[in-house]
Structure formats: C-alpha cells, structure tokens
Amino acid sequence: MRRQITTAIALVGLTAGLAACGSADSGSSDEVTVNWWTWDERQAASYEKCLPGFEEENPGITVNISQYGVEDYFTKLTAGFVAGTAPDAFQNSVPLLGEYAGQGQIMPLDDLIEETGYDLSVFDIGVDSWKYTDGKQYGIPLDWAASAIYFNTAMVEDAGLTAEDIRTMTWNPDDGGTFDDVVAHLTVDANGVRGDEPGFDKDDVATYGINSLTANDYNGQVTWSSFVSTLGWRLGGEDAAWPTRIPYDDPELVETLEYVRSLGDRGFMPDFGEFTVSGAEQMGSGSVAIVQGGTWDATTITKIPDVEVEVAPTVEGPEGRMMISNSNANNVFAGTEHVDETWKWVTYMGSEACQSTAGADATFLPSIGSALQETIDTQAEDGLDLSSFVQILEDGEIYPTPPLAHGQEIADTIQPMFEAYFTGQRDKDVFPEMATKSEAILSE
Incomplete structure (x- = not known):
C-alpha cells in the first residue's frame, strides 16, 4: 500500500x-x-x-x-x-x-x-x-510511487544552509553523513538552541529536523527504506519476486534501524506516535523542517499556505541512491x-x-x-x-516491491513488532524473530 x-x-x-x-x-x-x-x-x-x-x-x-x-x-x-x-x-x-x-x-x-x-x-x-x-x-x-524529501525553504535558509545542501545529503550508518549534520542543525529547542549546539534540550524541542522515520509498516517505503537500500539491502533478499524469507536480520537493516532510532533518542525527530497528523500539517505548523514522504504528497505539501516548500531526492548512501517503489495496478x-x-x-x-x-x-x-x-x-x-x-x-534508483505469497499476513505480523522496537519495548533482538516469522508465513 x-x-x-x-x-x-x-x-x-x-x-x-x-x-x-x-x-x-x-x-x-x-x-x-x-x-x-x-x-x-x-x-x-x-x-x-x-x-x-x-x-x-x-x-x-x-x-x-x-x-x-x-x-x-x-x-x-x-x-x-x-x-x-x-x-x-x-x-x-x-x-x-x-x-x-x-x-x-x-x-x-x-x-x-x-x-x-x-x-x-x-x-x-x-x-x-x-x-x-x-x-x-x-x-x-x-502508477508508481517512491519517497521524496520536502523541506521548509525559510527554515533551511535561517539555519545558514542552502537548497543544494538538502539535495545532496549523504548518509551512512556509522556517523550519519551530512544528513545527520543537517537534521541536527535544523532541530531547534524551545530556547532557540540548535541540535548541534551546546545546551540543546532534547526533551523540549520546538522544531524537529525531520519527521518521524519510525514507520510501523513492514517495508519502510517512505521512511527507512531509502536509507537501508543504499547499503544494498532488498526486501526480498536475492529474490526479486515471491521470496520465501524477508532478511530482517541482515546486519545492514539492523544497523540502519539502530541509527534511525538514535535520531529520536537525540531529539532530532519525533518519537513514534508523537504526532498523529500528516507530514504536511507538521510542516505547516512549524513542527518539522524536513518531511520525508511519498511522491504522491508533492502537490499537497508544496501548497501549504504561507510556507514555501521545495522538493529534494532522498539521501545518497555508500552504494548511491536507492529506494523501494510500489506499482499499483x-x-x-x-x-x-x-x-x-x-x-x-x-x-x-x-x-x-x-x-x-x-x-x-x-x-x-x-x-x-x-x-x-x-x-x-x-x-x-x-x-x-x-x-x-x-x-x-x-537513473534506476528504485527497485520494485516484490510480490509476496501472504502479503497481508506479513503486514499484520510484522507491523506490531516494528512498533515495539521503535517504542523501546523491544531491542534489536526482535529482528531475527521477524525474519523467522516471515519465513514461516512465506513458506506456507
């Protein structure tokens, strides 16, 4: 979906x-x-x-x-x-x-x-x-859909950054690349202190650098997929269609999601479930400086009254730029x-x-x-x-969602496990369990 x-x-x-x-x-x-x-x-x-x-x-x-x-x-x-x-x-x-x-x-x-x-x-x-x-x-x-980055032009300029800084963000799971630098600098607490400045209060944030990337879906289409895919990870593993297992336990995915969760721990993005309104509404209220959302959001989020919003591609990682795409039919x-x-x-x-x-x-x-x-x-x-x-x-920077034998059952089983991870109820030990459950479902 x-x-x-x-x-x-x-x-x-x-x-x-x-x-x-x-x-x-x-x-x-x-x-x-x-x-x-x-x-x-x-x-x-x-x-x-x-x-x-x-x-x-x-x-x-x-x-x-x-x-x-x-x-x-x-x-x-x-x-x-x-x-x-x-x-x-x-x-x-x-x-x-x-x-x-x-x-x-x-x-x-x-x-x-x-x-x-x-x-x-x-x-x-x-x-x-x-x-x-x-x-x-x-x-x-x-149609087809992928993810994109939308940014508040005024907030970027006020932070001393440029549109080109956003459009050329790099990322890696070790130090976060320039993406981490940008998101930290765009985050501002209630006292006007930025996320990369001394005295920043992560418990009293006025504007987050980016919206939450802690989705509870099973494929992270508009959240973490555009990060882990730049490490070569694919939802179906080596199978482009009808996989018998989803490699949730691969080190590339684990280290990516550990990084994503750290953004919330450091106060640079909202916690899971903190906002229940859309990315466009978060942008319009000044709650976030960047929204990573779907390509289908473009005509909504760029037309927020009195807020100039521009569009940028997702981050470039160690293996270039890549993300999952879904094609409806x-x-x-x-x-x-x-x-x-x-x-x-x-x-x-x-x-x-x-x-x-x-x-x-x-x-x-x-x-x-x-x-x-x-x-x-x-x-x-x-x-x-x-x-x-x-x-x-x-440029071939998308790969298609692999069809699954029991897609709805996968979603119903995996989504609560992601939620438990991103809310801190589970740690990274959840990922081998997710992979095992996916194998049991897909091999039925």
Whole structure:
C-alpha cells in the first residue's frame, strides 16, 4: 500500500447516481455499467476526467467510480468476493496479488491482451510486478510511487544552509553523513538552541529536523527504506519476486534501524506516535523542517499556505541512491459479467491519453513515460519542480516491491513488532524473530 490513512473516508460516488457493486446494469438492456473502485480520493477525482473521452469512444458503456478509505477498502473487496458483488475492476497493491490470484478472485489477463493486441511495452514500470507464480499477467499498471524529501525553504535558509545542501545529503550508518549534520542543525529547542549546539534540550524541542522515520509498516517505503537500500539491502533478499524469507536480520537493516532510532533518542525527530497528523500539517505548523514522504504528497505539501516548500531526492548512501517503489495496478474481478466492457475501461485507463489527462494534477505518477513527462511539465507551469521524480526513474534508483505469497499476513505480523522496537519495548533482538516469522508465513 502506498500509504496508511488513519481515518476512514466515506464512499464517494463520482458519476451520476449511486455506484453499485458487482456487475449490475443500469438503464436499458443495451447499456452496461462498469464499476471501478479505488482507495484514493484524489485519484478518483483525477480519473473522473477520463470518463468523457472513454464514454464517447464506447457508447453504451457507463463507468461508475467509487472510492473508499483504505481502512475499509480491502474489507469491502473481500466481502464482495464472497458475495459475488465485487466491482468489475479495481485498483490493487502488489502485496495482495498473491492472495487474490491464489484464491481465483482476479482474472489472468493474457488471453485478453493477446485477443485485443494490447501493448504492455507502453509502460516504463510496473508490468513484471503483476505476474503471479503461474507466469500470467494479472494487473495493468496504473502508477508508481517512491519517497521524496520536502523541506521548509525559510527554515533551511535561517539555519545558514542552502537548497543544494538538502539535495545532496549523504548518509551512512556509522556517523550519519551530512544528513545527520543537517537534521541536527535544523532541530531547534524551545530556547532557540540548535541540535548541534551546546545546551540543546532534547526533551523540549520546538522544531524537529525531520519527521518521524519510525514507520510501523513492514517495508519502510517512505521512511527507512531509502536509507537501508543504499547499503544494498532488498526486501526480498536475492529474490526479486515471491521470496520465501524477508532478511530482517541482515546486519545492514539492523544497523540502519539502530541509527534511525538514535535520531529520536537525540531529539532530532519525533518519537513514534508523537504526532498523529500528516507530514504536511507538521510542516505547516512549524513542527518539522524536513518531511520525508511519498511522491504522491508533492502537490499537497508544496501548497501549504504561507510556507514555501521545495522538493529534494532522498539521501545518497555508500552504494548511491536507492529506494523501494510500489506499482499499483488494475485487477479485473473473476466474477464480472461484463468482461469485454470492463477490459475496455481498464485498457483505456492504461492508455497514454487517460494517463496524461488524469496524471496532469500529479495525484499519482503515471506508469507510462510520456504521460509522466506530461505530469512534470504541467506541474512546472504551476511552479512545482518534480523533475527529480523522473530522474530517479531514469537513473534506476528504485527497485520494485516484490510480490509476496501472504502479503497481508506479513503486514499484520510484522507491523506490531516494528512498533515495539521503535517504542523501546523491544531491542534489536526482535529482528531475527521477524525474519523467522516471515519465513514461516512465506513458506506456507
């Protein structure tokens, strides 16, 4: 999952009428309604812009877009699978491919791809992430996401630093590199003393140098992944797909997370759970000088009223710059009664025309290179420089999230263990236990 949403979002129907589940028709017998779901309210609004073009090309097919908050989304999907009322197609995340394909809830798309001549080579990223263990293609890429650094320009300048200092930060697990120097200097206590100055009070911090990097997810996508990945560590170890073990006990990960936890111990970042509001809200209130967040946060966090925020790439480590990326895709419900109509909508969403139209407002990064460039160019006209996002893709500074056999069970098992570590309830002895549990789950 690209992000955790802490409050459930009500269902939003974006086309006329109530969006029904499953494959129920509306109107005359010659008309078909295709139902499509997403968990992202901003992407729902973006893809609504594709509807006029699609419906003009496909008379007699109406698309209903519905959006649920992520806390409800997958529960509702599961209930729909059981009842046979799931949407015809829906946005999905790589970690759940194994479960849905293994249960036969989503369709392999190879026959449709061949019959219609649909060209997967149009995508620059995401295709291989959606192949199941049977070698078949189950998803049509929609977007990709990684992490980025957002910084308060005024706070950086007040500290005597430059934007270039932020954009060229280096890191290593021994002394933290220039990243450690920058974060310490940007941290200010209630008396105006900086984190690298004598007399700094770590127990009374007014502004932290960076937001919390102590996520309780299982892959650290927008937190610690961009650090440990620069040491050569990968979530699947040597396996790019379907690993049988996650190497949580590797020394590279252990020393990285020990470093991350030290940032909180020294007062340079908030403790786990200290803030419950978003990174944008932390930045807007002056609570943090830097936010490391998702690429999808760009248009929100850079438009905070009265706060100038710039974008920078993540840190450069011993083996360069690297981070994990997740590629969301469309799946087709195996129980749909409207295979052909649903396929037309799914492939239209996976076209340069729709990706360029929907992606223009940068609520997501399109998986099609030309559409991604359209996103970058459109945002540049509004004064937002997202060129670093193209650069990380072109320079190969991301690696795809490996699909897992039991992704949800891994998340449910590992997340509480990370939380225990970052809250001090467990020490680094937790990591071998995490690796052992991952092996037990993935080998089932």
